Amino acid sequence: MASAAAATAAAAAVAASIRERQTVALKRMLNFNVPHIKNSTGEPVWKVLIYDRFGQDIISPLLSVKELRDMGITLHLLLHSDRDPIPDVPAVYFVMPTEENIDRMCQDLRNQLYESYYLNFISAISRSKLEDIANAALAASAVTQVAKVFDQYLNFITLEDDMFVLCNQNKELVSYRAINRPDITDTEMETVMDTIVDSLFCFFVTLGAVPIIRCSRGTAAEMVAVKLDKKLRENLRDARNSLFTGDTLGAGQFSFQRPLLVLVDRNIDLATPLHHTWTYQALVHDVLDFHLNRVNLEESSGVENSPAGARPKRKNKKSYDLTPVDKFWQKHKGSPFPEVAESVQQELESYRAQEDEVKRLKSIMGLEGEDEGAISMLSDNTAKLTSAVSSLPELLEKKRLIDLHTNVATAVLEHIKARKLDVYFEYEEKIMSKTTLDKSLLDIISDPDAGTPEDKMRLFLIYYISTQQAPSEADLEQYKKALTDAGCNLNPLQYIKQWKAFTKMASAPASYGSTTTKPMGLLSRVMNTGSQFVMEGVKNLVLKQQNLPVTRILDNLMEMKSNPETDDYRYFDPKMLRGNDSSVPRNKNPFQEAIVFVVGGGNYIEYQNLVDYIKGKQGKHILYGCSELFNATQFIKQLSQLGQK
C-alpha cells in the first residue's frame, strides 16, 4: 500500500515542474541551506542577499521582492556594487564562480562587511578558486565567519513551469551566430559547448533524473550530446560524489521511467523563428520588449499642442511582470489573440458587475437610517457587507490584472494594425503548409502599407526556406529589387542561401505539415460586441493545429515511431556500463516524459506548439529548453551578421 502510494507520488514528483524544484532549491538556500518550513509564530531572522547578474536573472522570474522579504531578506544587492558594512547580519551570496566574483568576495572578507558569510555558487567551483577564497579568509582572520559553502547547480533560468533557457547575461557566447559562424575556432567551440553542457548538467541535477539522450548526427547538438553523456557518466561512476544517488535523487529513484532528452539543432528549422505569430505570449515576445517574464511598455502620453518652449512630454515607461500568479495570463498565454481580447472584455464586465454589487450595498446602508423597514434586511446585509469587504483585496487584484492585460493587449493590437501582422501570419502559414497562394509574394513585398522592412524580409526568407525548388535567377533578382526598394538589408538572404545549400546536401528540408488556417471573416465578433478592442479590419484567424518540425521529431522519438528523419539519431544512455555509440535504442516503450532542447536558440512559437501537442496526451509531460530565447528581430540581426562575412 505504502509503496504504491509512494510510486504515484514519485511519478507526480518527477513530473513536478522544474520551476517548483528550482524555487524550492532557492528557498532552501536562502534559509541558510536548511529546508524551509513555514512557522507562523517563528522568530524573525534577517539576512542580506548578494548576487551577481547571473544570480539576479535566475532569481527574478521565480521570487518576487515580497517573497524575498517573507524569507527574511532585508536587502538584496549586486555583488559588484558599492556596499557598506552592515554589522551583525549574515550575508547569503549567490554568484557564479568566476575570477572577478571571487576577487570581489575576497575583498568583502577583507573589509569585514558582514557578520557571517554563506557562500553559494551557481555552478560548481574549482578547487583552486576555493583555495583563493580560503587564502583571503585566512588573511582577514575571517575563516570562522564563513559559515557554509555550497555548490547549488542552478545554472539555468526557468521561465515557465515547463520551459527554461540557459542564460541571459552571456547569451552572445552561446548564440546561434556564435555557434554557426564560419570563422569559429575549435577552442572557441569547445568553450561554447562546455558552457551549454554545464547548464544542462545543472538542470538534470536539479530535476533529479538521468535522461536517455537522442540527437541528430553531424550537428552542434551532437557535440553537446557527446559531452553531456560523458559528464553524466563520470558523475555516476564516482560513487562517493555522485549527485544522482540516494537521498539526492529522491523521488526519481522510484520512477520506472527515465525522461527522454532530445537535442536538436536550430538549423533543422529556420522558418519558425522568423514566423509571424498569433498567440498571446508569442505575440508579446515578438512585438513588445519582453524579457525574463517582464514586459516593458512605453506609453505615449498623447499628442497635444504644447505651448512653445514648454518641456516636451515624457513618455511613460511601464513594466509589468507576467507571473504564475496571474490567472488570466496562465489561461490565455497560448490562445489566439482575438480570443484574448474577448476574454479581457469579459473579465472587465464581470469585475464591473462585482463592483456594482459592492456599491449597491453602500446605498442600501445609506438608506438604513431613514427606513425602519430596512432593518429587517440588516442581518442579510451585514453578512453581505462582510463578504464584500473581505473580497475587496481580491477585487483590487483582479482590477490590476485587467488593467495590465488591457494595456499589453492594446499595445500588441496597435502593432498588429500598423504592420498588418494578421496578413503576414496568414500568408506565411499558407507558404509553410504549401497551399496555393492567392496573392503574389511580390505584391506584398511591394506594398508600402503592410509592415516594416523587417516583416517583409521575414516573409521572403520563409518563402525562400520553404520552397522546394529555388526561384529562378530572374525571379530572385526581382524579389531582391523589391526588397531593397522596401528598405531591407539583404545580408540575411546571403546566409540563408548558404544554409540552404548546406542542408540540401545533408538532407531534404523539413516540411511543415499540410493543414491550413481558415480565416473567419474580416469583421470579428469582438467588434460587434462594442468592446474597446476595435479589431476593425483585423482578421479573426483561427489556428489549426499543425506540428512544427521540432514537435514532429519529438513525437517520433517519444512514441518510438519509425521515421526516416529520426531513425539515424544517435542514442546515449549514461547509465549503461559500456559507453558505446549504438544507435539502436534499447528501450522499446514510449516515453512518458521528455525534454526538448534546441541548441542555437528557440522561441515561444515552438514552445506553444509543444504545449498544444502534449495537451492531448494524458499523463505525458514535456519540458522545453533552449540555449537562448530570441524573437524574430534578434534572429534576423544574427542572420544578417552571419551573412556579412
Added chain:
Amino acid sequence: MAVDITLLFRASVKTVKTRNKALGVAVGGGVDGSRDELFRRSPRPKGDFSSRAREVISHIGKLRDFLLEHRKDYINAYSHTMSEYGRMTDTERDQIDQDAQIFMRTCSEAIQQLRAEAHKEIHSQQVKEHRTAVLDFIEDYLKRVCKLYSEQRAIRVKRVVDKKRLSKLEPEPNTKTRESTSSEKVSQSPSKDSEENPATEEHPEKILAETQPELGTWGDGKGEDELSPEEIQMFEQENQRLIGEMNSLFDEVRQIEGRVVEISRLQEIFTEKVLQQEAEIDSIHQLVVGATENIKEGNEDIREVPHL
C-alpha cells in the same frame, strides 16, 4: 541538488595554511592572528541597534511562550469534570489578560523607540534600509503573537456571552410559571400546606438542565389537584405562548449576536485601513503644501520678470 562543500573549504583552508607556512609567508593564523582578530573585532561597531533588536525579539518570544503554555488551561476551563490541575479561575485569566496587554504595550513602545533612534548617526542608505526592514519584521512578529492572545480572548469572551445568555433566558419561564402557579394558589383554597410552597420554590433553583416544555408539565403536574381542567388548559396555552416568545427572542438575539460579531470584524478591517491611509494622507498633505508654496513662489517670480 545542492552539494555542501563546507568541509572541502575547511580542508582548503588547512592546505593553504600549511602551504603558506612552508613558503614562509606571514599569515593571519596562529597566536598573532587571534590577537589580531580580537583587536580587529573590538573597534567594529557591535551594533547596539541589533543587540536591542534581539532583546525585543526575545521578550516577544517570552510572551509567546507564556501564552502558549497557559493556552490549554485558559480555553479548557469550563469543563467541570476537569481535574484540579486543569482548572483556572477567572481571576487568573484576567491576570493573564492584563499581563499580556502590558507586555504587548511595552514591546510596541520599544519598537517605536528603536525606529526613532535607528536613523540617527547612520549615513549609509543601505544600513538605513536594512534597519527599517528589521523593525518591520519585529513588528510583524509582535502582531502574530498578539493574534494568539486575541484569539484566546475572543474564545473566552464568546463563552462568557453564551453563558450569560443562557442564564438570562433561564429564570423567566421559571418565574412566570411560578407566578402563575402561586397566583393560582392564592385564588385556590388556602388549604394548601406550606410543604408545597417550598417544594415549588425549590424547583426553580434547579439549573438549566431542565428543558422548557418540561417546566410546563411540571407546573401542570404540581398543581394538578388544585386545577380544574380549564385552568390546566389555560396554563398550558400560556406556557406554549411563553415558549414561543422565548424562542423567538432567542433567535433574534442569536441574529444580533452574529451581526455584532461581523460588525466588529468589519470595524477591525476599517480601522486598519484608516490607519494605513493616515500615513498616506499625511504625505499627500505635505506634498500639497509644498506644491502650493512652489506655485506661490513661481507666481512671484513671474511677476518680477519685466514684460518685454
